[in-house]
Amino acid sequence: MTSIRDIAKQAGASVMTVSRVINNSGYVSAAMRARVKRAVAALAFTPNANARRMRSGSSQMVGVVLPALDVPFFGILAQVIEQELFRCGLQALICCTNESADQEARYVSMLLSQQVDGVLVASVQEDSTPYQRLVDAKITIVAVDRALPGLAVQSVASDHLAGGRMMAEHLLSVGHRHFAVIGAPQHSPPVQARVQGATQRLAEAGLTAQVVLGPTHDFDACRELAVAVLRQGSVANRPTAVIGTTDIAAIGAIHAAIGLGLSVPDDVSVIGFDDLPEARYVLPALTTVAQPLRQIGLQAVTQLVALMAGQVAELAALPLKLMLRDTTAPPR
Amino acid sequence: MTSIRDIAKQAGASVMTVSRVINNSGYVSAAMRARVKRAVAALAFTPNANARRMRSGSSQMVGVVLPALDVPFFGILAQVIEQELFRCGLQALICCTNESADQEARYVSMLLSQQVDGVLVASVQEDSTPYQRLVDAKITIVAVDRALPGLAVQSVASDHLAGGRMMAEHLLSVGHRHFAVIGAPQHSPPVQARVQGATQRLAEAGLTAQVVLGPTHDFDACRELAVAVLRQGSVANRPTAVIGTTDIAAIGAIHAAIGLGLSVPDDVSVIGFDDLPEARYVLPALTTVAQPLRQIGLQAVTQLVALMAGQVAELAALPLKLMLRDTTAPPR
DNA sequence: TTGTACGCGTTATCAG
DNA sequence: CTGATAACGCGTACAA
Numbered sequence: 005m006t007s008i009r010d011i012a013k014q015a016g017a018s019v020m021t022v023s024r025v026i027n028n029s030g031y032v033s034a035a036m037r038a039r040v041k042r043a044v045a046a047l048a049f050t051p052n053a054n055a056r057r058m059r060s061g062s063s064q065m066v067g068v069v070l071p072a073l074d075v076p077f078f079g080i081l082a083q084v085i086e087q088e089l090f091r092c093g094l095q096a097l098i099c100c101t102n103e104s105a106d107q108e109a110r111y112v113s114m115l116l117s118q119q120v121d122g123v124l125v126a127s128v129q130e131d132s133t134p135y136q137r138l139v140d141a142k143i144t145i146v147a148v149d150r151a152l153p154g155l156a157v158q159s160v161a162s163d164h165l166a167g168g169r170m171m172a173e174h175l176l177s178v179g180h181r182h183f184a185v186i187g188a189p190q191h192s193p194p195v196q197a198r199v200q201g202a203t204q205r206l207a208e209a210g211l212t213a214q215v216v217l218g219p220t221h222d223f224d225a226c227r228e229l230a231v232a233v234l235r236q237g238s239v240a241n242r243p244t245a246v247i248g249t250t251d252i253a254a255i256g257a258i259h260a261a262i263g264l265g266l267s268v269p270d271d272v273s274v275i276g277f278d279d280l281p282e283a284r285y286v287l288p289a290l291t292t293v294a295q296p297l298r299q300i301g302l303q304a305v306t307q308l309v310a311l312m313a314g315q316v317a318e319l320a321a322l323p324l325k326l327m328l329r330d331t332t333a334p335p336r
Numbered sequence: 337m338t339s340i341r342d343i344a345k346q347a348g349a350s351v352m353t354v355s356r357v358i359n360n361s362g363y364v365s366a367a368m369r370a371r372v373k374r375a376v377a378a379l380a381f382t383p384n385a386n387a388r389r390m391r392s393g394s395s396q397m398v399g400v401v402l403p404a405l406d407v408p409f410f411g412i413l414a415q416v417i418e419q420e421l422f423r424c425g426l427q428a429l430i431c432c433t434n435e436s437a438d439q440e441a442r443y444v445s446m447l448l449s450q451q452v453d454g455v456l457v458a459s460v461q462e463d464s465t466p467y468q469r470l471v472d473a474k475i476t477i478v479a480v481d482r483a484l485p486g487l488a489v490q491s492v493a494s495d496h497l498a499g500g501r502m503m504a505e506h507l508l509s510v511g512h513r514h515f516a517v518i519g520a521p522q523h524s525p526p527v528q529a530r531v532q533g534a535t536q537r538l539a540e541a542g543l544t545a546q547v548v549l550g551p552t553h554d555f556d557a558c559r560e561l562a563v564a565v566l567r568q569g570s571v572a573n574r575p576t577a578v579i580g581t582t583d584i585a586a587i588g589a590i591h592a593a594i595g596l597g598l599s600v601p602d603d604v605s606v607i608g609f610d611d612l613p614e615a616r617y618v619l620p621a622l623t624t625v626a627q628p629l630r631q632i633g634l635q636a637v638t639q640l641v642a643l644m645a646g647q648v649a650e651l652a653a654l655p656l657k658l659m660l661r662d663t664t665a666p667p668r
Numbered sequence: 669t670t671g672t673a674c675g676c677g678t679t680a681t682c683a684g
Numbered sequence: 685c686t687g688a689t690a691a692c693g694c695g696t697a698c699a700a
Binding site: 048052054055057061072073079082083084107116137140262284 | 337380382383384385386387389390393395404405406407408410411412414415416418419422427428429430431432434439443445446448449450451469472473554555587590591594613614616617618619
Binding site: 017018019020021024030031032033036055057058059060061 | 687693
């Protein structure tokens with residue numbers, strides 16, 4: 005590795021002068037500056053970030069803890085966050101917990117080792133005690149997509165409860181009276197909040213819904229859940245409207261209905277939540293409640309950066325929006 | 337920050353002893369070991385990774401350069417790679433280039449600064465000169481999903497040419513004679529290879545295809561491309577089979593056909609490539625050629641780790657597989 | 669088995 | 685304007 009000392013030797017200057025040139029700090033004569041720059045180019049010198057961190061105490065690194073990258077929702081979030089951090093000169097350390105508490109704890113240790121300056125967390129765990137360690141180490145934390153229960157930490161997230169209400173509201177306004185709520189993962193607080201919002205709104209209309217939540221959030225699992233719900237009983241008590249807790253769950257429900265020979269939306273209406281690109285891949289295209297995912301990522305970074313600078317950012321509201329497409333219609 | 341010296345003081349030992357306990361190296365009496373461990377726990381000590389790197393020269397960090405995380409293909413790849421690296425005790429630095437040559441160059445500089453021990457690259461650029469700098473710095477590189485043209489670097493990727501041939505082969509075997517190839521992004525070498533494979537196979541059957549590639553790889557753009565192709569001319573010269581260069585392109589083609597009042601697969605057969613989860617979201621479900629994406633990620637890490645240890649891994653072949661679903665049928 | 673001293677690459681401070 | 689020196693936290697020769 006070519007170091008700042010090699011440059012100093014090559015340019016006939018002291019290491020301090022070289023450092024000044026590299027960091028554009030202090031006074032250096034034009035001639036000297038040019039000589040140093042030439043040496044830097046000649047030896048293809050790149051400053052050693054480790055040594056810098058060692059000296060400065062600040063790592064310019066931010067941990068980004070997510071349940072996964074292979075599901076579209078978190079992939080999009082990760083992309084936005086990574087890009088925005090990089091734009092701010094910060095290095096993202098992306099960590100996929102796989103929804104395992106064990107991995108989550110190991111990642112926290114790793115982030116501590118790495119001396120990260122801040123952490124962005126979208127955890128799906130009930131238990132946020134692992135993150136207490138970060139708080140103890142005085143590391144700035146911002147929660148994304150959901151709060152960290154029990155920790156006094158800023159969070160940037162949609163109003164999932166309101167989202168649940170919106171889903172119910174729309175189906176109610178179309179005329180439905182028989183509901184099922186289907187989704188996963190059942191331990192996810194945002195999912196729970198949406199379920200609560202939906203059932204709350206239905207209760208206000210004097211109605212109840214059959215709620216079926218599964219442990220794993222993938223297409224097949226959600227489809228199975230929906231099949232079980234739609235196949236049961238007589239036509240009279242079969243739900244005419246299915247509220248998916250996410251778009252993937254809703255897409256599973258559409259497949260379940262069509263697989264059972266039912267028509268969507270004529271026999272069964274379906275609504276989702278998120279408005280991922282996937283919502284438009286299904287046919288009929290999924291009616292869903294959109295949350296501003298990219299804006300959430302951006303705001304989370306903005307807030308984190310502000311907090312790291314000892315300030316607090318004022319953030320705009322995060323609006324939800326009904327995306328009317330082809331899977332909801334009045335019941336027959 | 338609590339350092340190794342604080343532990344030494346607390347435990348009444350020397351820093352050396354503490355270091356030995358932490359790294360399980362050398363001889364330490366059981367009693368002393370216990371005392372040190374207690375101190376480590378009491379002070380919530382975490383070794384400083386920066387200082388470690390500084391001493392050892394090895395950073396245990398690996399750069400992972402991808403075009404994006406918000407498209408399912410790369411999200412899955414990133415997830416697998418990150419998990420496997422973490423399992424190997426390596427820290428992934430995930431970099432999204434957004435397909436911008438400029439960002440790619442900046443990321444390379446950053447990786448050099450960070451003193452990464454290795455780099456995994458899935459670039460969509462034609463030009464791999466930025467990576468020359470990594471080679472010059474003797475950093476181990478493994479290319480994923482496609483080779484880095486002009487650089488003598490190991491690569492782990494499917495045989496995209498063979499994949500293109502498989503797509504054509506299947507449609508040919510079903511009886512089609514009028515083909516279109518639709519997809520994006522046109523500058524992507526894997527996409528180009530699939531197109532070449534498909535046209536090659538068709539040429540062997542004495543046929544040609546209309547090839548339409550666009551610059552941006554998203555659902556809407558691909559759908560537009562397909563609409564243009566399917567709407568044109570008379571029924572007689574409208575293609576009866578569409579080869580999508582990716583699943584997303586194929587899904588766009590399905591929507592285009594149905595939007596034009598055509599039936600899939602009766603009027604138009606469609607085949608894709610990748611076998612992403614999304615292939616099953618469309619209705620009818622997409623027939624596609626699956627590539628073993630997770631295995632590719634695993635092998636790439638395996639090869640990188642081997643290379644970093646001065647060895648070369650023998651890797652299993654990466655089989656492609658036709659996933660017969662509901663979008664291909666004989667022409668009317 | 670345990671302790672001391674040095675160096676890794678940078679940069680802040682202070683002296684020249 | 686430029687240079688010498690110390691310090692960041694850890695690992696490792698070497699000494700005890």
